[in-house]
Amino acid sequence: MIVLSVAQVPEPPLTIEKDKVLASTRTYYQPYFKKMEEKAASLGLRTRFVVRVGHPAEEIVDMAKEERVDAIVMGHVGGPAMQRWLVGSVAKRVLSYAHCTVIIVR
Numbered sequence: 001m002i003v004l005s006v007a008q009v010p011e012p013p014l015t016i017e018k019d020k021v022l023a024s025t026r027t028y029y030q031p032y033f034k035k036m037e038e039k040a041a042s043l044g045l046r047t048r049f050v051v052r053v054g055h056p057a058e059e060i061v062d063m064a065k066e067e068r069v070d071a072i073v074m075g076h077v078g079g080p081a082m083q084r085w086l087v088g089s090v091a092k093r094v095l096s097y098a099h100c101t102v103i104i105v106r
Contacts, residue, residue: 003036003049004063005029006056018053026051057093064098071101 007025009017033049040047052059064072076091095102 001045001047005051006059007053009053022053057090060094061097069100072098073103076104076106
């Protein structure tokens with residue numbers, strides 16, 4: 001199982017910004033990844049945790065192709081109208097371009 005987190009940088013992206021965002025995001029997610037890894041190990045699952053920087057839908061679809069995954073499972077969180085539109089936009093793009101099954105969990 002691969003757990004992917006994608007961080008976005010402001011447009012237009014600069015290499016320095018990408019590096020800083022990547023480092024900051026890895027630091028932020030480290031405690032969460034550790035808890036997930038422990039839970040997965042207790043269930044006998046092998047996991048790999050990856051952090052990428054870019055547009056979330058593109059990074060999800062690209063990684064799914066690169067890793068030849070069978071399914072993508074992603075969350076959908078309701079919120080203010082703009083947030084719902086943005087999250088929905090990512091989910092819609094992944095659904096449209098992924099080569100495999102996509103499961104969206106609310």
